[in-house]
Amino acid sequence: MELLDNPVRPYAWGSRTAIADLLGKPVPAPHPQAELWLGAHPGDPSHVESGSLLDVLAADPEGQLGASVLARWNGRLPFLLKVLAAEEPLSLQAHPSASQAAEGYAREEARGIPRDAGNRNYPDPTPKPELLCALTEFHALAGFRDPHRTVSLLRAVSTPGLEPYVDLLAAEPNREGLRALFTTWITLPQPKIDALVPALLDECVVHVKEHGPFELECRTLLELGESYPGDAGVLAAALLNRLVLQPGEAIFLPAGNLHAYLRGIGVEVLANSDNVLRGGLTPKHVDVPELLRVLDFGYGDMAVTTGSRDGARYVYRTPAPEFELSRLEWTDGSREPVTLPAGTPRILMTIDGALSAGDLTLTRGQSVWIPAGDPDVRVGPAGAAARAFAATPGQLP
Secondary structure: OEEOEOOEEOOOOEEOOHHHHHOOOOOOOOOOEOEEEEEOOOOOOOEEOOEEHHHHHHHOHHHHHOHHHHHHOOOOOOEEEEEEEEOOOOOEEEOOOHHHHHHHHHHHHHOOOOOOOOOOOOOOOOOOOEEEEEOOOEEEEEEEOOHHHHHHHHHHOOOOOOHHHHHHHHHOOOHHHHHHHHHHHHOOOHHHHHHHHHHHHHHHHHHHHOOOOOHHHHHHHHHHHHHOOOOHHHHHHOOEEEEEEOOOOEEEEOOOOOEEEEEEEEEEEEEOOOOOEEEEOOOOOOOHHHHHHHOOOOEOOOOOEOOEEEOOEEEEOOOOOOOEEEEEEEOOOOOOOEEEOOOOOEEEEEEEEEEEEOOEEEOOOOEEEEOOOOOOEEEEEEEEEEEEEEEEOOOOO
16 A cells, blocks of 8 residues: 555646645645546556556556456556546536447547547547546536426527527427437537527526526526637537536436536546547537537436445445445544455545544545555544545446
């Protein structure tokens, strides 16, 4: 078990306070800090005393990963753990399935597109399911809303120019109707977008002033319209579920789920991949035809979970074989320890308070790498209260 030194990614949408405060650094930070990465991502791995975690895995793959993880994931750590701090919206995006990622990667390799090129969609051949657990109130768009409710929203803010599109969905309030409307909006000529979006936003202003039933959704569209004027992603955002997660609540985003994180601080665990298909709300590369290839137009409320409780441990189980996330929380005076079992690689990170983990005491913001070859580790609070997260490879076959 070794302490980790983890890289911070300075994307423009990040916070200048949240990650710096977690790590005990000066606040505000000189630049936005968006993500703290914990793992063995080739682009920015964590480090231990002897070097990068990538080098450690390469030097002793079976001892670090365990025989089953080594065989299944070809010597890779299959997950990446992050702290995400968003002060501005992220792009509207979705991630491919395993077969889509493998096919897309092979296609772009054959075309000779450099893996670090700005127009590369598939820099690796792996899927990217992810789970986001809120640390603060966390706002997001995720998954297509029930089309009947979307029709009600669009009727409430309808304009003459918008009416034909609302009628399109009202006539076919199902997956195919959503596909038709989303495809139409995301491929509209710019002059039509420039006419539709401002008129829609004007109606949203009225709806907000009148405290209508879709006030939160309208406020979101107004915020996105201000940040990304003339972007078709503003129209697409009107089709998605608007979520407000409370601390400890989490959502799982499978392949094909269209989403955009809006603001808040959370812990994210995801497959160790960079494959992203963007549909708008970003200055980065947008590939609409490829996005349409991977999107899942299923609809309905997004499932929100607080995990399955076992003592001080709350486990967020998902269908993703790449990862499992646990929240460890001692806030009610209990000091019952949690055992992290041997045989699989683990990353443990303290969010609040202090933890005892084996012979170490981890204070707020500290994290450790626990190789598969280490024995069981008993984790408990080193004070009156503590909160931490542990990530391991998923347990499904």
